[in-house]
Every structure is written in C-alpha cells, then in structure tokens.
Amino acid sequence: MKTSLTRITVLLTALSTAACTVLPRPEPPRVMDLAAASSQPKHENLLPVSLRINTPLASDPVDSSAILLKPTAYEFQAYQKARWRDSAPVLVRDHLARHLRNSGGFRNVVIDTSATNTEHALLTELSAFQVEQSGNTYQVILELHAEVISEQSGSSLCVRNWSIQEMAASSVLESAVEAFSRASNTLASELTQWAWSCVQRAQ
Known part of the structure; x- marks a missing residue:
C-alpha cells in the first residue's frame, strides 16, 4: 500500500512539473506611425477662427489598428507582428491636425x-487606407471624403x-509605411490649403 502511494505521488509530481513548463512569450508587435513631411509651407494670412478636426468615420477593417494589405479585390489581410499606434481614423485625424496647426493659417486647431x-x-x-497588390506592384490607396461646416449654423x-x-517599393512593412506616410502628407498638404481657402471665403 505504501509503495502504491509513493508511485502515485511521483506520478502526480511529474504531471505537475510538465504542466508548469514555461512557454515562450510571443514577440510584441512593432508599433508604427506616419512620418511627418520634412517641410511645410506656412500661410501668410492667419484666419481669426478656430477649426475642430473630427475623427474620420470608417467601417471595419479600416477602423482598426491593422496595417492592411489587399492582395485581391475580394480580400483584406493584415501585416503580421505589426500595427498602427492607434486606429487608422485616429492616425489620419492626428496627422491632419498636426499639419493644419503647423500651417499657421488658423487661430486654433x-x-x-x-x-x-x-x-x-x-x-x-x-x-480606404490600405496597400493594394496588382501583380508584382504595390500601392497605398487612401480615400477620404471631407466637408467643412459652420459650427454655429450647421451648414455645409x-x-x-x-x-x-502612392507606389510602394515592395510589400515589406517599411516600404508600405513609407508609402502610407507619403500619401498622408499629400492629403494633409492639399486638405490644409483647401480648408483654409474654404474658411477664408466664408468670412
């Protein structure tokens, strides 16, 4: 009886030791951001108004922190072991706000x-905020609908x-993020001038 108990104890100890085996921790994802433009023109005329930048509306999978790749017209994939620092809409909002502030065209943004x-x-x-593949070529697609409204009247x-x-040199993560940054800087530059001209006409 004592021998049987000893064997059971040894077996349970072995099982317990096996269950406590330390598994390797997965590597944390790389957290990516959009690079700001190296230079930006300044507005000579400061408009004495303030502008609120709302977070863009978006649906899944664009409304996520996944860095999206679209290899076909029917499928979305995500870059593995990497993500944006926040959701794509927040990323674009912050990028536009930074560009509009740096333009010096508004009293406050x-x-x-x-x-x-x-x-x-x-x-x-x-x-749209993804890399699209066509054969061996890759390009970032960024699509945005924008509207400036009066906060007082609500009118458009x-x-x-x-x-x-924006073409990407390849499908690798670094090339994709560089192309995302170039596309976002093009958008920010054009939208800043457009919004400034729109508000100026409304004064």
Missing part, C-alpha cells in the same frame, strides 16, 4: 476630444473627395 468652442469643423469619412461650406495612390 483642435481635435474632437477638446471641449473648446470652435467656429468651424472638419468632418471626414475614411473609406465646402465638400471634396480625395483618392490618393
């Missing part, structure tokens, strides 16, 4: 988390659509 009262708001919809002042394509 805030995002939609601010409680500050503003005269105008920029409303947008982000419908200006509306415009953007569809920007």
